[in-house]
Amino acid sequence: MTDTSISKTERRKIEEVLVAQSASDGDGVRLKRVFGGGNLARFDPFLMLDEFGSDDPGDYIGGFPSHPHRGFETVTYMLEGHMEHRDHMGNVGQLMAGDVQWMKAGSGVIHSEMPKQVEGRMRGFQLWVNLxxxxxxxxxSYTELAAASIPQYEIDGIHVKAIAGGLTLNGVSVSGPIAGLATEPGYLDIAVGPAQALLVDVPEGHTALVYVYEGALQIGSDSYPIKAGGLARLSLTGELVIEADADTRLLVISGKPIGEPIVQRGPFVMNTADEIHQAIRDYTDGKLVAAQPSNASQSA
Structure with missing residues (x-):
């Protein structure tokens, strides 16, 4: 399966393939943890990616009751279902199919994410991005992006939804509404048909991840198929070339590495153990969000 229109310059190579593992979070929500936990420097600036999806309300009805964060950003992208966000700043967000919530925890946030449905399918992703x-x-701060505000593109029969950043796909520039962040994140949701190829121009030196959530694909000259539930972490230089083996849906996630120490304990991500201990003390003493303004939010 080849496409002679695809550039033959240096291509990014697969450094690692991970398979999402069954996990549970919040109040018993069943999900797939794609990555997160140990040796996070290799994903810098990203910390975690979860996929959640079930037709069984018992797998999601408990939701994610009120909990804290400090030191990073969370990105929730809904494919199906209805989730409600509430936080200490007074924000109330209704996340429906296609919507995105981009929340900067910064010095501290306390929030909940609870299902607003008692039956039907709930499906989506949560990505953690370091600061x-x-x-x-x-x-x-809290930013809510309605599905209708997120740019979508048709490029050579390939459907692209651009959530964040500015990248080039098959020579066409695509850009999402989230921009201007220190980590320069790119976040694309792509649907591609069998035997179709695409070239994504990711900035040199930026981390590049490809997560397949439906179908199967190959990357560059590697013949190893990446199937649904598989994530490829790629080398830091060259073009990203993807060839689909079937009708495939995938996420392309990229970002500028921060290159600083990463110390994580549960919902807190800082640079030193002392900072983690301070975050825990602040939360225990009711000081995590004490000095923050309310309603630091925007919608699009």
Whole structure:
């Protein structure tokens, strides 16, 4: 399966393939953890990716009751279903199919994410993006993106939804509404048909991840098929070339590495153990969000 229109310059190579593992979070929500936990530096600036999806209300009805974060950003992307966000700033967000919530925890946020349905399918993703040390103690903020506000493109029969960043796909520039962040994140949701090929121009030196959630594909000259539930972490230089083996849906996630120490304990991600201990003390003492303004939010 080849496409002679695809550039033959240096291509990114697969450094690692991970298979999403069954896990549970929140109040018993069943999900697939794609990555997260140990040796996070290799995913820098990303910390975790979860896929959640079930037709069984028992797998999601418990939701994610009120809990804290400090030191990073969370990105929730809904494919199907209805989730409600509430936080200490007074924000109430209704996440429906196709919507995105981009929340900067900064110095601290306390929020909940609860299903607003008692039956039917709930499906989506949550990505954690690290913050540089200079931004970890800045005020929290919340951005809600309605599905209709997120740009969509048709490129050579390939459907692209651009959530964040500005990338080039098959020579066409695509850009999402989330921009101007220190980590320069790119976040694309792509649907591609069998035997179709696409070239994504990711900035040199940026981390590039490809997660397949339906179908199967190959990357560059690697003949190893990446199937649904598989994530490929790629080398830092060259073009990203993807060839689909079937009708395939995938996420392409990229970002500029921060290159700072990463210390995580549960919902807190800082640079030192002392900072983690301070976050725990602040939360225990009711000071995690004490000095923050309310309603730090925006919608699109």
């Amino acid at each position: 540089p040390a200079s931004e970890k103690m800045t005020p929290a």
